[in-house]
Amino acid sequence: MDIALAILLTLLLGLLMAKLALFQPRNRNSPPCISGWIPWFGAAFQFGKAPLEFIEQARVKYGPVFTVFALGNRFTFVTEEEGIEAFFTSKDLDFEQAVQPTIQRTIKASIPADIFYRNHTRLYLTIKGKVSLSRLYLFAGTLCKELHEHMDHLGTSGTENLSDLIRSVMYPATINILFGKGVCPTNKSDMKEFEGHFQKYDEDFEYASQMPAYFMSNWSKSKKWLLKMFENVVSDAERVSRPESDSKTVLQHLLDNVHGKHLAPNYALLLLWASQANAMPVAFWTLAFILSHPSIYKNIMEDIVSVFGKAGKENIEVSEDDLKKLLLIKWCILEAIRLRSPGAITKKVVNPLKIQTFTIPAGDMLMVSPYWAHRNTKYFPDPETFKPDRWKEANLEKNAFLDGFMAFGRGKHQCPGRWLAVMEVHMLVVLLLYKYELILLDPVPKESPLHLVGTQQPMGACRVQYKPRQ
Structure with a gap:
């Protein structure tokens, strides 16, 4: 009994000392x-349970600048204009050093840091x-054909989860555009197995970018499956003769420029x-x-009828010029991005950074x-309101967004x-609405739980009924 008590006290003392060592300012x-x-672990459990609410509640309680210790890292949040401006302009911050550990954990653990920085x-x-914008015309025609082809696989009518419907059309079309038909x-x-592994990956x-691999066994299996597949893809791509520059796929351009060919997959x-x-x-x-x-x-x-005539009568060809005439859809895309943007983006502090009265130490994210x-x-x-017409104020002809909009980063x-992603979404929406009458069967889902350092929020469950337009 005395031995058990001594062990317990030793463990408690060890935890206390670790806490003091790790968490002291x-x-x-x-x-x-x-x-x-x-x-x-620090505050990872509280933060991971409801990150959006956690950030807002911490801002109210602690002020516009606060630090969260989680998973062995210090994440310092800035939530007002001075801090946000410093985030995008300060030379004491480094984006590449922030993402390099993520790439190591999620892509290949053995990529040396110097190789990563050179390749990045x-x-x-x-x-x-x-x-780039000036080259989108090279993708528009092929993208339109691809979307039509995979939309035809939906059949004439049905009921499906909206996220699954979008994935079944957009996913293979994008792959064929970037990697080659x-x-x-x-x-x-094979596509079903491929999609299953990629969906898990x-x-x-985001969790795999922060957690040790042994906590993510199913994710690791999917990553290995995808890497094995891409080994074959790269091998096949290396064997074929390379076309002229404008005819190359994005994958072929990547293979031409990657340092360390064994890292190409x-x-x-x-x-x-x-x-x-x-x-x-x-x-x-x-x-x-x-x-x-x-x-x-x-x-x-x-708007669609004014550009293409009566909806649903045939497979239409959608050009860049056609999309420019359908400005309301682009406003809807940007407004959706505004409302469902990442919960957090990050850079690493490489030199102590002063914001307001605080000095944020080097090493913080x-x-x-x-x-x-x-x-x-x-x-x-x-x-909180979906108001696409607020984007009337943006100078989209000069590719300038609204002040305060930062979903794509700055600088x-x-x-x-x-620009390619916006064109893909724009064209997909046009073709789906032109061909099908869509009826939402469920309310628009609320925000999904957000990852620690995120991309767009994940898609929610939402059924949609589709049938051909008369």
Whole structure:
């Protein structure tokens, strides 16, 4: 009994010492810290249970700058304009150092840091150049044909979860655009297995970026399956003769520029994830909001008919110029993005950073929440309401968004594929609404639980009935 008591007291003393060592402020000017009481895990359980509410409640309780200790890391949130401006402009912050551990955990643990940094810049510039606004015309025609082809697989009518409907059309179309027709699995049985593994990989990506691999066994199995598949994809791509530059797929451009050819399958998987993780949720939320607002739905259909004639009579060809005439749909896309933006984006503090009266120490992850920033009434009056016409004020002809909008980032680290993703969603919405009469059978879902450092919020359950337009 005495031995058991001694062991218990030793354990309690060890926990207390670990808590004091881990959670003590680095200096008196550090922001208030929410640390929890469990070593390493810290406040991860409270934060992970309802992150959006956690951020807002912490802001109210502790002020606009506060730190959360979770999973061995210090996440310092800035929630007002001075801190947000510093996040996007300060030279004391580094984006690549923030994402490098995530890439190591989720793509390939053996990528040396120096190789990652060399590849990141090269591949970012490659992707940015190949899917820029000036080159979208190279994708538009093929994308339209792909969407038609996979939309035909839906049949004439049915009832389906809206997220599954979008995935079944958008997923294979995007893969064929980026990787080449038939490069990835395309027959029904193989595609189902492929989609199943990717869906698991995508859904748990953010958790896997923070948690040790032994907590994520099913996710790890799906990652291994996908990497094995991409080994074959890359091998096949290397064997075929390379076309001229404008005829190359995005995958082929990636293979031309990756440093360390043995890492090509890993970067192919990263390309797949990056192309899908945001675009499909954006399409889901855009359609869900449109279908739940009858007057907006009606106005959109009038616009579509004015451009293409009576809806549903044939497979239409949709060009970039056609999309420019359907501005209300683009407003709906941007408004859906505003309302369902990431809960948090991050950079690493590399030198002590002063914000207000606080000094944020080097090593912290500095966090900004686009979700809450997009609810700032200074920039977005009536922020919880889906109001596409607020985007009339944006100069979209010059590709300028509304002040306060940060879903795609700012500066040199903006999402390189944002214009292609918006075009994909825009075209998908046009074709679906042109061909089918869609009826939402369930209310628009509320926000899904948010990951620690997120992409767009995951899609919710929402059934939709579709039938051909008369």
